[in-house]
Amino acid sequence: MVILGAGPAGLTAGYELNRSGIPSVILEKDRVVGGISRTAEYKGYLFDIGGHRFFTKVGLVEKMWLEVLGGDFISRPRLSRIFYKRKFFSYPLEPCNALFGLGIIEAVHCGLSYLWAQLFPQKPENDFATWVSNRFGRRLFKIFFESYTEKVWGMKCQQIQAEWAAQRIKGLSLYTAVKNELFPPKNQAKGEVIKTLIHEFQYPRRGPGMMWQRTREILEEAGHKVVMDASVDRIFWEPGRVVAVEAGGKRYEGSHFISSLPIRELIAKLEPAPSPALLAAAGDFNYRDFLTVALMIRGTDLFPDNWIYIHEPGVKVGRIQNFGNWSPEMIPEPDRSCLGLEYFCFEGDGLWNLTDAELVELGRREVAQLGLVKDEDVLDGCVVRMPKAYPVYDATYKRGIAAVREFLAGVPNLQLVGRNGMHRYNNQDHSMLTAMLAARNIVSDRTGRGPRYDLWRVNVDEEYHEGGAMQEEEELRKLEQTQPLVPVALG
Secondary structure, eight states: OEEEOOSHHHHHHHHHHHHTTOOOEEEOSSSSSSGGGOEEEETTEEEESSOOOBOOSOHHHHHHHHHHTGGGEEEEEOOEEEEETTEEEESSOOHHHHHHHHOHHHHHHHHHHHHHHHHSOOSSOOBHHHHHHHHHOHHHHIIIIIHHHHHHHSSOGGGBBHHHHHHHTTTOOHHHHHHHHHSOOTTOOGGGSOTTOOSEEEEETTOTHHHHHHHHHHHHHTTOEEESSOOEEEEEEETTEEEEEEETTEEEEOSOEEEOSOHHHHHHHEESOOOHHHHHHGGGOOEEEEEEEEEEEESSOSOSOSEEEEOOTTSSOOEEEEGGGTOGGGOOSTTEEEEEEEEEEOTTSTTTTSOHHHHHHHHHHHHHHHTSSOGGGEEEEEEEEEEEEEEOOOSSHHHHHHHHHHHHHTOTTEEEOSTTTTTOOOOHHHHHHHHHHHHHHHHHHHHSOSOOOOGGGTTTSSSOOSSSOHHHHHHHHHHHTTSOOOOOBOO
8 A cells, every 4th residue: 555645644544554454655755754743853942833732522533642652642731812912812702801901992992893883784794804893893803803814814804705704703793702701601502612622632742743753663663664755756547546656766556545645736746647627626726835933032931821823913923832831841951942933824925935044033023022022032943834734725626626536536546635635624633534534445445344435525514424333423523523614715
């Protein structure tokens, strides 16, 4: 079996195949495993490419985490807040906390803005900006919704469909939020509790890359091959099947193939070239890219949060991780901290093309501007770039998915898994579960026993009706409850 990519999806597929004694070769273009869930290191400092909580409702995924790391997990308290005008605000937003934190004059302006929105709501209510403004007032929208959303997704709030707001803030307005805060509803139904707000999570003591490096070691000890610096150059196929791939100058043949490559790259590497329709579909897939500026800081106790959301429109940074609050073992020296400044961008734009030195200087300047760190306390820094970190749900991606699925129907020995493999903005546990089910499909094909799973229905339908064990169906329903929601562009 040949697996393309050694991120969470690819390594999980190999791990699941190993349970059934099926050997695999995993090809990875980088020199480190884990994909976006890797842990980077700089002079002994460890940091994530974004923070990765190990929290799931899926027992199959949790079981693998514990099998691989066991006692190397630590329990960490969860705290994240919004930072605006040098003040911290509760997240999720608590109206009284927000209004009092803004000060009496700004609170009055926000209240008047809300009343205006109730008397003269904007119509039609098609976009995110209008939907939120009608329920919270234009002023609160500008403060607590607009800046961060546009930093992350790279498009104006007026270009995002209102349905995303309706999903994220279902049944909520400033009035209902204040009412619920002052008079909490009694006997709240269990399903009404905010599912993503957990107070504690598990975390590998030396970062998430520890999980995937250990998985690699387990696979190699069992005889599987994990080949690094092996960028896939060509994928050879014929009607009915994929035959082989060429990576790092070598040819790898197999009976089944699992790919976590970005779909746009997968299509470009097919040989012979597929139909013109599929080649055109490659342009339907777009991505939001990401870079982390890690700063080494003199001092500790900068703020107690694991991370903070930066709602200041005057800076480019969108979120700041405090890695010592994820695990003390991430920091190698006493009286030191490491902050991860996250910048959302497009590969090739002005921010992406800055040199590492320019980005470190930008980070130094912005943390000082925010008042979080004194300029002279920034001791060092480094940069990690992560292309194709976020699949974009724009006006064309569904058309592209339809074309890809039509192609895959004709080559059943190729399965796509993971975030970029399926162009689906998901959590780590979703990527892992799709990989587990892909591996089980291979076992089913080889043995002629067991169900075959439709991976494209994972986390799409509330109910998953594919034949199989009830336990697995229940796992899929649980998964639906914990995945992040994604804005979809208008048009």
